[in-house]
Amino acid sequence: MNNIKQQLVQARQAKKTMSMLTLPQKKQLLQAISALLVSHQDDIIDENKKDLDRMDPHDAKYDRLKLTDERVQALAGSVLDVANLEDPTGKVLLQKTLENGLQIEKRSVALGVVGVIYESRPNVTVDVVALCIQSGNVCLLRGGSDAWFTNSYLVSLIRQAIETAGINPDIVQLLPTARELMGELLTAKDYVDILIPRGSQALIEYVRNHAKVPVIETGAGVCHTYVDETADLDKAARIVANAKISRPSVCNALDTVLVDQQVAGPLLAKLAPYLAAHQVEVYADPQAFQWLKEVEYPHLQHATADDFGREFLDLKCSIKVVEGLEEALNHIEAHSSKHSECIVSTDRTHIDAFMHTVDAAAVYANASTRFTDGAEFGLGAEIGISTQKLHARGPFALEKLVTEKWLVSGDGQIR
Numbered sequence: 001m002n003n004i005k006q007q008l009v010q011a012r013q014a015k016k017t018m019s020m021l022t023l024p025q026k027k028q029l030l031q032a033i034s035a036l037l038v039s040h041q042d043d044i045i046d047e048n049k050k051d052l053d054r055m056d057p058h059d060a061k062y063d064r065l066k067l068t069d070e071r072v073q074a075l076a077g078s079v080l081d082v083a084n085l086e087d088p089t090g091k092v093l094l095q096k097t098l099e100n101g102l103q104i105e106k107r108s109v110a111l112g113v114v115g116v117i118y119e120s121r122p123n124v125t126v127d128v129v130a131l132c133i134q135s136g137n138v139c140l141l142r143g144g145s146d147a148w149f150t151n152s153y154l155v156s157l158i159r160q161a162i163e164t165a166g167i168n169p170d171i172v173q174l175l176p177t178a179r180e181l182m183g184e185l186l187t188a189k190d191y192v193d194i195l196i197p198r199g200s201q202a203l204i205e206y207v208r209n210h211a212k213v214p215v216i217e218t219g220a221g222v223c224h225t226y227v228d229e230t231a232d233l234d235k236a237a238r239i240v241a242n243a244k245i246s247r248p249s250v251c252n253a254l255d256t257v258l259v260d261q262q263v264a265g266p267l268l269a270k271l272a273p274y275l276a277a278h279q280v281e282v283y284a285d286p287q288a289f290q291w292l293k294e295v296e297y298p299h300l301q302h303a304t305a306d307d308f309g310r311e312f313l314d315l316k317c318s319i320k321v322v323e324g325l326e327e328a329l330n331h332i333e334a335h336s337s338k339h340s341e342c343i344v345s346t347d348r349t350h351i352d353a354f355m356h357t358v359d360a361a362a363v364y365a366n367a368s369t370r371f372t373d374g375a376e377f378g379l380g381a382e383i384g385i386s387t388q389k390l391h392a393r394g395p396f397a398l399e400k401l402v403t404e405k406w407l408v409s410g411d412g413q414i415r
Contacts, residue, residue, distance in 0.1 A: 004181050007140070008191035010170040011113045014138045017168040018110065023087045025165070026133050030083035032161040037076040037126070040157055044072055047153040048122065055146055060313040061120040063249040065147055075126045082130040082380040088402045089136050105407040110136035112193035114401065115185055116383060117142045117207060119199035122150040127381035129158050129172050135401035138171050140192065142185060144199075145177040186211040196396065198384040201311070201337075218384025218396055221251030221339035222311050223369045226328040226354070228345040229262040233270055235366065236344040241274035242368040243342070248315050251385060252340050252372040255312050257319045258328045264321045265291045272297045280315045283307040287321035309335035325350050329357055336360060338387045340369035361387050361394040 021029075037044065048067040055062050067075075094106040114137045118124045125141055132139035143151040155174040162169045175185065186195065189212050197207040201220040208215055225243055227236045243254035259267050268291045275282060276298060283303040284292055292300050307318040308331070322328045332341055342364035343354040351365045362372045362385075372395070374382025379397035386392045392400040 004175055004184050007170075007173050007175060008184075008188050011138050011140055011173060012191045014168050014170040015112055018133075018136050018138050018171050021133075021136065021167070025167075026087075026136075027083045029161060029165050029167065030079050030130055030133060032165060033126075033129070033158055034076040034079040034083070036157045036161050037072060037079070037154075041069060041072045044150070044153060044157075045069070048150045050149040051147050060249055061146065063247070064120045065122065065150075067122060067150065071123065075123055078375060078381045079126060079130045081375065082134050082398065085134060085380050085398055087134065087136075088399050093404065100413050101411060102413055103409040107405050107407060108402040109405045111401055111403055113138045113140065113191060115140040115142065115188075115192045115195045115213065117182075117185070117195065117197045117199070117203065118384075119144040119203060120146055121198075122147050122154060124198060124383070125151050125154045125174075126158075128383055129155075130381055131383060131398050131401055133171070135398055137401055140173055140175055140185070142175040142182070143177065148177060183210065186213060189213050196383055216391055216396065217386060217388045219251075219339060219387030220311050220337050221253070221372075221385065222255050222309055222335060222337040223252060223340045223342075224256045224258055224328075224332050224336065225254055225342040225344065225369065226258040226322075226325075226332070227260060227263065227267050228325060228328070228343060228347065228350050229260040230347040230350065231260075231263065231267075231344040232346060233263060233267050236267055237270040237274060239342070239344055239366070239368050240271055243370055244280060244317050245274065245278045245315070246368075246370055249313050250370075251311075252369050253313070254369060255310060255317055256308060256335070257317060258322050258331060259288070259319065260325075260328075261287065261321050261323055264288065265294075268292055268297075268319070269295050275299075275317075278315055280317060283316070283318040285318075285320045288319040291321075292319075309337075311337070325353060329354070332358055339385060340364065340372040342367065342369050361385060 089108050089110050091108040097103050116128045128139055158172050159169040192213045195213045195215045197204045198218045204217055225240050272295050281299045283301045285303050303318050338360045340362040341358045341360045345351050355363050374395035374397040377395050379395050382395040382397045384396050386396045
């Protein structure tokens with residue numbers, strides 16, 4: 001394929017189809033998609049295996065790419081969850097009558113044609129489709145080449161459900177992954193209303209730097225957990241372990257542990273067995289290195305400056321001992337990607353200072369950063385976690401796939 005012009009034209013034309021779908025129609029369509037995912041679960045996993053066979057199992061992206069029976073079932077369930085959410089469009093946000101008699105309404109409306117550029121995660125394909133259908137948006141999917149077989153099969157099932165419902169299937173399209181075609185999508189301002197990149201920092205920066213279409217970023221996650229001197233250390237060890245181990249390849253996983261020097265030794269002694277059980281490679285500053293060496297931690301490296309502010313996406317993390325809350329706050333300010341940050345403490349003053357000072361999309365006290373997720377926040381599926389401040393911040397979910405329109409009714413008024 002030399003260009004994607006035809007797909008762009010088809011997407012623009014399909015906007016009218018989306019705008020005419022009723023909420024019951026959208027719900028029925030999403031239910032049909034969910035049912036197809038379940039009934040074709042084995043075929044989905046077979047296609048996914050074709051992609052997995054082309055990737056090194058030790059690659060950090062491998063877990064993101066992999067689909068299992070449980071994950072396919074979860075995807076089907078998330079589609080139903082979105083189908084049961086309230087339609088975010090058509091809401092009256094403001095209504096008033098001016099002195100001259102003009103009646104003004106501000107309503108929420110769909111964004112239009114949404115292009116999503118992402119890597120390695122076929123679950124994004126299904127989540128984006130569900131969110132776009134429920135919010136009345138056409139979606140253009142540009143996944144990575146490493147998930148081509150999986151994404152192609154998923155989109156074929158989705159388009160089958162759309163066609164069976166008698167709806168124009170061009171409301172959902174999968175774009176080719178050829179690099180030379182990326183520029184055409186990034187500059188298609190006459191056809192695409194918004195672009196959302198989801199993936200590595202390199203991908204996000206590339207899209208930001210080259211796009212002429214407006215971009216909403218979903219940022220990389222460099223997530224810290226600070227354990228202060230008043231923390232319940234058993235609780236702290238469990239929180240840190242969960243944030244690092246439960247699914248290390250995702251953006252809300254922990255990257256750096258900051259621990260107050262007053263409790264560094266006891267905390268690291270409690271944390272070490274959790275990390276060792278999963279063979280977590282630890283990059284420790286001199287003080288943390290000494291404490292971990294004393295408890296004979298087996299996977300230990302000396303940290304360099306580059307190990308702080310690094311998104312590991314793997315069973316790896318860095319640890320730094322700090323002299324109190326202020327140093328922890330300064331470190332986070334210098335190294336955070338503004339995704340998710342946590343304090344473990346029993347001091348209400350420290351907690352309040354941390355929660356109000358740290359600049360991030362999600363800030364936690366005494367809980368794992370792994371909760372930064374649209375479904376976990378009760379928002380249904382998400383496209384990603386936005387770390388910017390315009391339009392959307394945090395889980396980029398259904399409620400943010402809309403913009404505003406002003407409706408003005410008069411009776412001959414002139415200015």
